[in-house]
Amino acid sequence: MAPPSAIAVEAVTDTSGVTLPDPLSASVKSNEIYGRRRKTDKSQWGVAAPSDSVNFRYHSHDHKPKAKRWDHHVSHEALIRKGNSLKQAAKYLGKPGLISLGGGLPSSEYFPFAELNLKVPTVGHFSESETKESGITITAGKHDLAQDKSIFDIATAFNYGQGSGSAQLLRWITEHTELVHNPPYSDWRCTMSIGSTSALDMALRMFTRPGDLILSEEYTFATAVETAAPMGLRVTGISMDEQGLLPDSMDHILATWDVKARGARKPHLLYTVPTGQNPTGATQSADRRREIYRVCQKHDLYILEDDPYYFLQMQPYTGPNSPDILPPSSHSEFLKSLVPSLLSIDVDGRVMRMDSFSKVLSPGSRIGWVTASEQIVHMYQMHADVSTQGPAGMAQLILWKLLDEHWGHVAYLDWLIHIRMEYTRRRDVIMQACEKYLPKEVVSWKPPMAGMFHWLRIEFRQHPDYPSKSIETIEEEIFMRVIEHGALVMRGSWFYANNEEEHDTLFFRATYAAAPAEKIEEGIRRLGEAVRAEFGLKGSNGATNG
Amino acid sequence: MAPPSAIAVEAVTDTSGVTLPDPLSASVKSNEIYGRRRKTDKSQWGVAAPSDSVNFRYHSHDHKPKAKRWDHHVSHEALIRKGNSLKQAAKYLGKPGLISLGGGLPSSEYFPFAELNLKVPTVGHFSESETKESGITITAGKHDLAQDKSIFDIATAFNYGQGSGSAQLLRWITEHTELVHNPPYSDWRCTMSIGSTSALDMALRMFTRPGDLILSEEYTFATAVETAAPMGLRVTGISMDEQGLLPDSMDHILATWDVKARGARKPHLLYTVPTGQNPTGATQSADRRREIYRVCQKHDLYILEDDPYYFLQMQPYTGPNSPDILPPSSHSEFLKSLVPSLLSIDVDGRVMRMDSFSKVLSPGSRIGWVTASEQIVHMYQMHADVSTQGPAGMAQLILWKLLDEHWGHVAYLDWLIHIRMEYTRRRDVIMQACEKYLPKEVVSWKPPMAGMFHWLRIEFRQHPDYPSKSIETIEEEIFMRVIEHGALVMRGSWFYANNEEEHDTLFFRATYAAAPAEKIEEGIRRLGEAVRAEFGLKGSNGATNG
Known part of the structure; x- marks a missing residue:
């Protein structure tokens, strides 16, 4: 692929039709990928500091409609769950000079880690052998935040955090989501998950009650079914073609739903893997997604969009002896080549999108995130606070050092293009072998x-x-x-x-x-x-x- | 405190009365802390390799009784939950020469991390300033396992894992649990949690149904109540003194339980924080624990022992102007100074013990573990496989490098003695301030x-x-x-x-x-x-x- 310096920068048009300064035009080296990351006081980055993704959005989204509310679909459990009461005390911590003998956080003095170093690829030299040769070492010190060397460090990341994850990494995730998906309603939010399997478990607790049937592709991710079944949930499969689930089939199932025969109320939840579906590999086209969304609107379905393979979209397959398609010539072209997510066409705020770093960086981070309306994300965070908590701070620090402080958004897109070309190569190998054998x-x-x-x-x-x-x-x-x-x-x-x-x-x-x-x-x-x-x-x- | 070389090694007597070789007598530097860690083939340490803590126990526990079964207390959800079906395929992976196009694990080629380095304390020089001065750097390479440099590496830890956590760290945890708690029944097992808040959430799903009342200390960890409430659970508080909950009070509550007046079936679950309880600081004495256990046997209660502060047991408080008590003079003396856990007196296997690294190493690892009978641990693992999954591999690698490869069990006990003396000092500061002000x-x-x-x-x-x-x-x-x-x-x-x-x-x-x-x-x-x-x-x- 072309080195990043050769990639042209283009103006980006917002879905509202307004041309905005292109975030991608910022320099790769700068963390200030948007040029105007909010100047904030240091306490925003402190130990277990609360954070809200609304503060990390670049564009104004005020001109968009607000998301619908989902009280009629939300479970009793989720409706009655309150926030963590001990955080009531946090509001007093801003008082100047206050000495807190309140929160039971251990002192970082007793974390037996003084420094963390990672050898990672330099931008544009992403392969394993190049990284071995020319990779650079990035460092997190113990007290970098206090010493103004960085906004994230061991003393902060290795202590307790919030269910939302750290403000540091949540900022990066929110910016990335806005850049790639830019949801068409105003009050969208992000919060971290500890992976999409857990996110699905939490979503099912948020949206179902025992006895419910939920919809999905007729062949689906087995673990999703196994997450749901013990909660008293069954799944009804929707017929598929090579573009995944068939909207007409879904419409038919819902329009002819017989509560008595089915032994369950009419479904109100669709679980779908829209891109490179597991196991079928099917990818819903943009048109297919719009049709699916329309059927969901018609029957008032809430959508769980599980999309770990979004950035494993590949170059078109050209057959055994055809020349390869050239890689995307710019970041904007790359982004345009991606099928729009359901989130990106979600005018109602009826999608909870689950993203994951597992397929593009490392499953061992156990870091993913969900994007949905404020109502849903708030419920998710409150649940995380009393169950999973946020992802491991150790993993958050590792990803943040790489993604924010070292690469930034633009180089991360370069990395994703690298992954795209690698999977294209692998896909072509299996295609040619299948043709042959x-x-x-x-x-x-x-x-x-x-x-x-x-x-x-x-x-x-x-x-x-x-x-x-x-x-x-x-x-x-x-x-x-x-x-x-x-x-x-x-x-x-x-x-x-x-x-x-x-x-x-x-x-x-x-x-x-x-x-x-x-x-x-x-x-x-x-x-x-x-x-x-x-x-x-x-x-x-x-x-x-x- | 005394440097480790000055600490005498003593023989340890097993609860069975048989004197066994003291695991603590092994050299600090050796990982072979038990002298006879099983020689196993490398596949035991591979990517997402299944593991069972039974393989990592040092003693034979066959002479002990088996744990009781808890089917009558276990929820419908937990009883019907099955294992992850895709793991059915794993049993064929042992076939020599088999090429797997089965599991959808990403290739480590695409993890953008070539090396991880950590600066950590050398043994006996544990303070933050000493670590800065004399700390050493420990390293994890990407392919150390394939290259026979180590049994754990980036390629393995940063990929998918099992709900139980990695075999590498599970071995260390199992050995540590045996050394410290040595449960008095034969079929005890360990499995990792992603922290005790999540472990409690999972335990409540395993042992309760909506409408249940559970027992706890009358003042208790607020998050535990908030985890339970949305699941339709209420908590009944048991009166306390400075040794925590009063067994007679618990007995009275249970013996006089009126289903109609209480609006719930008789409780079958006790949630207790036996050591340095949050918020009261109360520590149950050994006798108190035995009395509590007896009442639980009488009323067939299952016990959730949440014990994150176990190793924050301090030196006795001697008053404002008295000389300090000397630190434990040997590892055995240190272990003997600790109040026995409920797990260690659990002849029935009616305790699920929740341990955590948060208070003694770092909350940001999000790694804890549970110890219970095989039946319960198996259910826990199956649930983790379809919800939380195991702890982040990134954090597992960091802890394993420190605990197993660098420190080993003996030096970890030195670290815990260090923490004990530090908390003693802090406790004495607040005591003296309270006396004064x-x-x-x-x-x-x-x-x-x-x-x-x-x-x-x-x-x-x-x-x-x-x-x-x-x-x-x-x-x-x-x-x-x-x-x-x-x-x-x-x-x-x-x-x-x-x-x-x-x-x-x-x-x-x-x-x-x-x-x-x-x-x-x-x-x-x-x-x-x-x-x-x-x-x-x-x-x-x-x-x-x-």
Whole structure:
């Protein structure tokens, strides 16, 4: 990809039609990516200082409508939950000269850490080998804040924090969200999560009661179903195509909902993974998203947008022997190339978007964030204060040092373009291997546009044991045969939204995220061999299709 | 304190009466603190490798009875929760030569971190200034595991993990728990939490249903009540003395429980903070613990032992002008000086103990752990897998590098002795200030033996406005007066277990954990001044009592 200095800077047009100064035009080196980060007193950055993302937004959003209120969808638990009462005392801490013997925070004197150093990539030299060669070391001292060396340090980050996460990292996250999604209502807010699995758990406690049915894609992230089930929730799957869930199908389900037959009130919650969906790899197009949103408005559904793969959107797939598409030529072009999120078309404030650093930086940070209307984010924060608390301060300090103090927003976009090109390369490897090794008589697929997963459809009706054996039995036999041949792929039935619903499709999920290129190719070769053997097909691998 | 080399090593007697090799006799430098850490293949330490604390116990516990089962106390939610189904695939990963295109883990190639360095204290030189001078730098590389440099590294820790936390840190935690608590039943297990607030939230989901009443000390950690309330739970407070909750009072409440009058089934859950309780600072003696445990057995109560202040047990308080008590002369003497935990007397396996690193290392790690019977720990892990997941791998790597690879168990005990002496010094500062500045006609206290909190009883009946004003009004007036005088202490009523129950005591909580010595003294001086003014007492500070 082009080094950042070669990337042109363009003016950005706000959704309101007003042309604003382009935040991306600021220098990479400066933290002041918006040129006008608020001048604030140091206490904003102190130990467990409260923070509100509203203070970190760059644009005015006052011209936009306010979000709707969701009291009619919110659970009793969430409605009655109050804030942490001990924080009542915090309002007196501003009194000059006050000596607090109040809060039971340990003194940083007893944190056995004097300095933290991280070797990280310099901007534009992002690969592992380049980082080893030319990476630079960034440092967090123990008392950098008190010594005016930085606004975040060990003494602050390693102490207690707030459910919202630290003001330092929340600022960066809010700015990033505004830059990428710019929600079309005025009172949007961000707050950190400890990862989207936890965010979903908390959202379900906020929006459901036992016995409820929620909607999702008919194949969905298994953990989401397993998070919901013990809470007395069931999931109803919506039919899908290669663009994910079908709005008409959702509309039909809702319009014909029979409370008695279904044994549950009409659903009011949609859980969806719009980009590079797990397991199907499907990405909803912009039009599809607008249709889905319209159906949600029609039936007053609240939307949980779980979007960890948003920045794993790849270059278009051009086929085995076509030249590669050039990388985005500017940051603005890169941002424009991304499908708009549901959040970015959410005029009602009916979306709680869950973002994650797991797929683009490191799952071991356990840092994500949610974006929603003030009402919902406030409830989320109050819940976090009495359950998960915010993400680990150690991880917050590490990410903040990299994202804010070292890279800034512009270099982070460069990093995301790097990741985009890397996943494109990996996706192309698995596509070419599939073209070469899989028997197209019984295996078909669409090239994924985003995410980590390749979804392979098997024509189970051509299996010698069909119809005497069920889909699931045939699936199991193929699965075991693939293992015999030395490869592992995931069974589609593990991802049923609802085990009790009938299915007439058979899929396997393969990932191209983890293994090196030659292993991906060999794994797919073995898969092809196993499928041929299972279906009694002739033709050795690579001979008939290569 | 004495440097570690001067500390004698003693033989340890197991509760079974068998003398075993003393784990503490191993060298400080060696990680092999038990001399016989299992030789295991490297895959045990791999990315998201499953782990079970049973593999990390040093002693055989087979001669002990098994824990009781708790199906009759466990919630429907916890009983029906299943493990993460996608982990079904993991069992095939052992097949030699298998190429996995299964799990959607990102490649560590895309973690922008090449090295992590931490400056930490050398053993025996633990103070902040010594660390600055003589601290050493410990390093985690990206691929140390693959390169046989270490068993934990960035590539592993910064990827996804298990709900139990990493095998690496879980081993250390299990060994530490065995060394300190050695539970008297055979099938005890440990699993990591993301902090005890979350652990309590998860335990309440595991053990209660809406409408339940749970028991706790009459003054209790406010966040615990606020965690419970939105789940439809109420708390009944048990009367206390300076040793915490009164077993007879608990017995009486349970023996006379009237389901109709109480509007709830008989409680089956006790939430207790046995050591340096928040807010009262009370520490249950060993005898008190045995009595509490007996009452819990009698009424079949399950116990949530929330014990973050266990290692903030201090030296005895000797009064203002007495010589200090010498620090423990050996690690064994130190361990013997600690009150036995409820876990350590738990013959039935009816205790879920919550431990935390927040008070002894850093709250910003968001790493704690729970110890309980296999049944309960297994449920906890399954829940973590679909909600919180384990603690942040970034924080796990930092703690593991310090605790296991750098310090080891023996030096960690030295660190804990250091913390003990530091808190003793701080406690003595506040005691002496209280002796000097508080009007004993209306303020009384007991020296805390553990924890961060000093609990000050106010004789509200001597207030000029008593009885025309309520306890809470008088409390509020004193609180505001103290702020006017430039100090902040916490109101006792903020810690009522149950706001609807009547109270005839008035307390304030002061902490000696956070402020430096001269601020603690000045804060208490201002408190005394304010109380005198409020009660219309004569005598300037320090003159009448000094």
